[in-house]
Amino acid sequence: MWKDFRSDTVTQPTPAMRQAMMAAVVGDDTLGEDPTVKKLELLSAAMFGKEAALLTVSGTMANQIAIMALTQLGDEIIVGEEAHMYNLEVGALAALACVQARPLPSQEGRFAVSDIKKSIRPRGVQSPVSRVLCLENTYDLNRGYPLPPAYQAEMAQLARNHGLAVYLDGARIFNAAAALQCDLKELAQDVDALQFCLTKGLAAPFGSMLVGSQAFIEKARWIKQRLGGGLRQAGHMAAAGIIALETMRERLHEDHANACRLANALAAIDERLVNVKQVKTNVVQLDFEKIGKEAAWVTEALLQQQIKVKPIGPYACRMITHWGITAGDVDYAAHAIQKIIK
Numbered sequence: 001m002w003k004d005f006r007s008d009t010v011t012q013p014t015p016a017m018r019q020a021m022m023a024a025v026v027g028d029d030t031l032g033e034d035p036t037v038k039k040l041e042l043l044s045a046a047m048f049g050k051e052a053a054l055l056t057v058s059g060t061m062a063n064q065i066a067i068m069a070l071t072q073l074g075d076e077i078i079v080g081e082e083a084h085m086y087n088l089e090v091g092a093l094a095a096l097a098c099v100q101a102r103p104l105p106s107q108e109g110r111f112a113v114s115d116i117k118k119s120i121r122p123r124g125v126q127s128p129v130s131r132v133l134c135l136e137n138t139y140d141l142n143r144g145y146p147l148p149p150a151y152q153a154e155m156a157q158l159a160r161n162h163g164l165a166v167y168l169d170g171a172r173i174f175n176a177a178a179a180l181q182c183d184l185k186e187l188a189q190d191v192d193a194l195q196f197c198l199t200k201g202l203a204a205p206f207g208s209m210l211v212g213s214q215a216f217i218e219k220a221r222w223i224k225q226r227l228g229g230g231l232r233q234a235g236h237m238a239a240a241g242i243i244a245l246e247t248m249r250e251r252l253h254e255d256h257a258n259a260c261r262l263a264n265a266l267a268a269i270d271e272r273l274v275n276v277k278q279v280k281t282n283v284v285q286l287d288f289e290k291i292g293k294e295a296a297w298v299t300e301a302l303l304q305q306q307i308k309v310k311p312i313g314p315y316a317c318r319m320i321t322h323w324g325i326t327a328g329d330v331d332y333a334a335h336a337i338q339k340i341i342k
């Protein structure tokens with residue numbers, strides 16, 4: 001049996017999801033006639049305490065729709081250096097949204113107030129308009145730092161003081177809420193709009209949800225159609241999303257416990273392998289530089305043991321725990337890593 005630690009996107013739908021997908025009542029969603037999609041959208045908005053929500057094809061699409069809805073051509077958005085939007089969306093900020101990104105460095109996932117202040121441009125005939133501050137929570141897909149509501153509120157206040165909108169890429173917001181033991185509404189209250197993925201820790205096979213005000217979602221729905229993201233009988237997919245929201249959130253602490261178990265086991269083998277303190281949710285970053293092994297070699301050697309990890313640098317690999325990984329799998333993987341580095 002393969003043990004796939006590359007990402008929480010490799011999760012299979014649960015038996016309850018498969019049942020619900022088969023039984024779903026569906027209609028033409030582009031005409032607004034799919035009752036299951038509507039149910040998922042209402043549920044999502046209510047869960048985050050916002051007015052409305054929109055089912056999109058992917059987190060990437062949701063992020064780009066949001067930026068297009070919040071900006072005009074040539075605007076500037078402030079975004080984390082490690083953010084998905086800036087690194088892993090095929091340059092869509094430039095190619096589709098027609099904005100330029102102003103990347104910010106971070107420490108343990110946090111931006112410095114002084115860096116944000118410095119990056120907000122004064123208005124002037126030669127300057128692009130600073131329009132949106134983009135947060136991500138959990139931040140950095142190779143670290144998974146959960147950022148508390150108080151931090152988001154501080155960043156949002158700063159942005160608003162300068163007339164910027166605040167957007168949150170909450171692909172793994174449920175991991176953040178589980179780690180911080182806070183309500184989703186607390187993580188949504190200080191941002192204008194956010195997206196979350198149904199397809200990561202919640203294990204649904206399809207979709208992301210964009211959440212915000214009625215006016216924002218109306219505009220977003222129109223942009224989604226323009227991008228070819230209009231869906232027909234999408235209730236089959238939405239049905240799995242509803243099960244994901246209703247049943248898969250409260251188990252995420254198990255993934256965090258497994259990530260912690262993995263980090264501790266690896267640190268016990270060689271403390272240079274992992275920084276246990278940086279493991280806050282379901283992401284573990286392994287560093288093989290000090291023991292002189294290249295990430296490509298490690299990845300290949302682990303494949304021989306039926307283990308998949310993601311190389312993320314010359315000497316670094318990432319392992320993510322999820323619904324398809326048990327504590328036993330974690331112990332097996334730690335043992336296999338011990339064997340290959342000896």
Ligand SMILES: *Cc1c(COP(=O)(O)O)cnc(C)c1O
Binds near residue numbers: 136
């Ligand atoms: C996965 C992810 C996305 C994109 O979601 P897709 O559905 O893969 O397009 C966006 N942001 C973050 C932080 C992610 O982890």
